[in-house]
Amino acid sequence: MKRLSVLGATGSIGHSVRKVLADAPELYQVEAVAGGRDAAALAETARALGARFAALSDPAGGAALKAALEGSGIASGAGPEAVMEAARRDADMVVSAIVGCAGLAPTVAAFAPGRRVALANKECLVAAGAFFMAEAARLGTEILPVDSEHNAIFQALASGPAKAVEKITLTASGGPFRQKSRDEIARAKPQDALKHPNWSMGAKITIDSATLMNKGLELIEAQHLFAVPAERLEAVVHPESVVHGLVSFIDGSVAAGLALPDMCVPIAHCLAWPDRVATSCRRLDLVALGRLTFEAPDEARFPALSLARSVLGQGGVCATILNAANEIAVAAFLEGRIGFYGITEIVEATLDRINGGPAPASVGEALEADQLARRTAAALLPKFAAKAS
Ligand code: NDP
Ligand code: MG
Numbered sequence: 001m002k003r004l005s006v007l008g009a010t011g012s013i014g015h016s017v018r019k020v021l022a023d024a025p026e027l028y029q030v031e032a033v034a035g036g037r038d039a040a041a042l043a044e045t046a047r048a049l050g051a052r053f054a055a056l057s058d059p060a061g062g063a064a065l066k067a068a069l070e071g072s073g074i075a076s077g078a079g080p081e082a083v084m085e086a087a088r089r090d091a092d093m094v095v096s097a098i099v100g101c102a103g104l105a106p107t108v109a110a111f112a113p114g115r116r117v118a119l120a121n122k123e124c125l126v127a128a129g130a131f132f133m134a135e136a137a138r139l140g141t142e143i144l145p146v147d148s149e150h151n152a153i154f155q156a157l158a159s160g161p162a163k164a165v166e167k168i169t170l171t172a173s174g175g176p177f178r179q180k181s182r183d184e185i186a187r188a189k190p191q192d193a194l195k196h197p198n199w200s201m202g203a204k205i206t207i208d209s210a211t212l213m214n215k216g217l218e219l220i221e222a223q224h225l226f227a228v229p230a231e232r233l234e235a236v237v238h239p240e241s242v243v244h245g246l247v248s249f250i251d252g253s254v255a256a257g258l259a260l261p262d263m264c265v266p267i268a269h270c271l272a273w274p275d276r277v278a279t280s281c282r283r284l285d286l287v288a289l290g291r292l293t294f295e296a297p298d299e300a301r302f303p304a305l306s307l308a309r310s311v312l313g314q315g316g317v318c319a320t321i322l323n324a325a326n327e328i329a330v331a332a333f334l335e336g337r338i339g340f341y342g343i344t345e346i347v348e349a350t351l352d353r354i355n356g357g358p359a360p361a362s363v364g365e366a367l368e369a370d371q372l373a374r375r376t377a378a379a380l381l382p383k384f385a386a387k388a389s
Helices: 012-023 039-049 059-068 080-088 101-109 122-139 148-159 182-186 203-211 213-226 264-272 303-314 318-334 340-353 363-388
Strands: 002-007 028-035 053-056 075-078 093-096 116-119 142-145 165-172 233-237 243-249 254-258
Touching (some): 002 012, 002 080, 002 101, 012 039, 012 093, 039 053, 053 080, 059 075, 075 080, 080 101, 093 101, 093 264, 101 318, 101 363, 116 122, 116 264, 122 142, 122 213, 122 363, 142 148, 142 213, 142 264, 148 165, 148 243, 148 264, 203 213, 203 318, 203 340, 213 233, 213 318, 213 340, 303 318
Parallel strands (some): 002 028, 002 093, 093 116, 116 142
Antiparallel strands (some): 165 243, 243 254
8 A cells, every 4th residue: 555644734734635535545554644733633633544653843742742642553753853754754645734934844855766745835836946846856756736726737737738838827716805995905804814715724825815925926836836937827816716727728728627626626636646536525516606707816905916926037035035024924914913914015025125146956045045034024023013003
């Protein structure tokens, strides 16, 4: 039986992986699971999946994890090194679903010849995409996109040769503020931004979806995954979240990937790839849906998208900075320390303060730039806190 490890096993993606495995237990035996701070949730996940090893990033939770796993025969470890061990353990497939740049080092540690990585963590590609893809190729590791848009595009790309691709389109739901005025958006509180209309996801990506930074991060993600230039990538708002991604070819044909908004669908695709596996996910009923709608994103109300686009065009270390500053700003917004538009303003101000430079050529270089951007963004917080109140 093939072996699977899941990094970020207790999160929203981790839960969807569990659902897919419950439908298809014959697919994998679980080798390792890794989580951040919640020892009880990680122990429960490890037991439910029959994992052999559980790793918690927070060293302080090690004793609680060990106690919760007593009698299960599951080995455990705590601290960043334990998460790296979980990534390196022998497995055919590794799901990368830690949130944020914290997932970069463990995901790269999972690269090994013949291994597949089902990549949910888009921040890896934003922070260090050129290095990440080159390193995966160098080590003979295949990257399979879990992110729904990229998974749809990955499937649609199989309809024609790369040289015949004219344009790649990612759709965006538009988030909870799609129909709100700029003033209403400016007053939005974390609980408003956390109410995503279509998807149930972790807090960080839900806020990114509300600012549309998520779509900006995803354009950068697509640039690296599919090696396409910025001018061939576009984002379109599609409130129903049924058409996830489209590939336009030079003959006028357009191949698209459709499914109901449920992450189990792209996860099942990656876990079974290049085969297919049956899932119990709800099926798409076009007649019941009636209509699908599309509109251009409003970059005046959602400036994060144009900011990410300008970074996409610039290349270099800017994307690493954008990602790090966004992580700090989203956390500050969730803590009620800054207003909603403060998120984009802090990212922009951080980009203004740090001189550009070449794209990171190693995990170490990416983490160095990431740390500098985090410190810069954190130092800017008081200024934006004052503006918000
Ligand atoms: P969640 O916040 O729900 O889960 C994050 C997971 O990462 C948890 O298991 C958390 O454990 C763990 N974690 C956090 N920090 C560390 C660390 N330093 N070391 C090890 N584990 C850690 O996030 P999501 O599942 O929503 O998202 C995960 C990734 O997938 C993100 O990059 C997101 O952009 C991407 N993604 C998510 C989608 C979704 O539908 N949710 C869709 C497309 C992409 P703990 O809770 O204990 O801290
Ligand atoms: Mg997505």
